[in-house]
Amino acid sequence: MKLLLLTFLYFVDAVSSECGENATETLALVYKPVQQGSKRVLGIACQGTIVPGKHQNHTDTVLVSSYCIMEDPPEGYVVSVGSPDPHGDLQSSAKQFRAQRILNFPFEKHPVGILKTPQPIIYSDTVQPMCIASVPLPDEHACIMGVVTKGGLMTLRHVQMLYESDCEPLAEGLSSYLCAKVKEIDAEVGETLGLDPSMDIYPFSAPLDFDINGVKAGSMENPLFCLTNEHPTWSVYGFALNAYNVTDPESPILFSDVSSDLTAIKEHSDISYQQWVQRMLSKQG
Template sequence: LVSSYCIMEDPPEGYVVSVGSSDPHGDLQSSAQQFRAQRILNFPFEQHPVGILKTPQPIMYSETVQPMCIASVPLPDEHACIMGVVTKGGLMTLRHVQMLYESDCQELAQGLSSYLCAKVKEIDAEVAETLGMDPELDIYPFSAPLDFDISGVKAGSLETPLFCLTNEHPTWSVYGFALNAYNVTDPESPILFSDVSSDLEAIKQHSDVTYQEWVQSMLAKRS
């Protein structure tokens, strides 16, 4: 499961997926397992800003490769969360995320059918970089989001996952992907996230498709 923006293109050779790096502070590729993956599905962005990749062979779980739950309900109240990784070293940092009313992100969410709105209490340069602010800028605060625009939604980063723990579900779960923010240097500024729980039915419907079934469907379409 990935952010829709990550797989907008659908190259014939597919994508390379890296998992299970045991050295997040060094060369990520040296300790990661790499797999070829094909895009099974990329939902219409306004409906479900997520997509699904499939590998030809199953990815085996290990000490450094673990399953991740997908949230079945929106994130309530305030919780400890991990929001993506910083560019250098891939370090995930614990943050306290406070949920806000949807109306607080209404201007950011033009075109989206469902979304989460939240603020991150520990705002710093790492959060700015995680949300797609230009890491080459040697200034703080970062003020220049990366430049792209999908369906009218101008985003800082459409690829940063939000993982959280809750009392009701004490297992790390993915709740959404960061989409946009008014000002990531302000702890009171709302941040817009996609709502994975609202996508769950569609995800379940298509995630059962095996790689082999997908190949057969592609061959049938071509013939």
């Protein structure tokens, strides 16, 4: 268990442009335009993760839950990367990119949404890609999930995977899904990750202190990352979809299954934004 813990901590803190060697630097906040009175402003929609394409030093692809980008605003979405605290002390290091959505229907068969950015997201010490799970989660694993606190801070929580039957009533026709619950913060893990145990970092907290239309408890759809014996760096395995009780940290959480949507993901992550636009225009013609 100690070896697994040390491995867990090492891969959270490591820095490299290879996919999955760092978890925190792959996190992204996704914003959508919302109406507040007479103003059109950006509100946090969900949390996503940067994934690689064909290039070594940059990408233009961010994976999210399909349910996060159900709306199709003309101005698209905004993706913020490069800072775990884009609304606080580390706001200056955050980089924002306009993004357009790619969805495959029906959601039950394609639970993973894709955002493409016209401008490349360049890898750096604070921006790293996450590997994409290509097979179902094996028995031997260690898993974490992204979290957005009420102050807008992005961090990670260790989770315990459960049997699928623990989430079956929540699955709503999904042919493949994962189930987990949040673990208590171990003092040593918390200290290593720089987490304050008093912080409210249950994954279904509303992201900011002020109310934004469309942003409610349980709507953050955070990514699930896992480390396995077969694949020694982190991979994204799913996105939180629902929980029995979003106010209960012990509640089982339903996750979509990334590996079940792999064909659609690879089809769009391996082409550039411009190639995707040309493909869409040719279909319209």
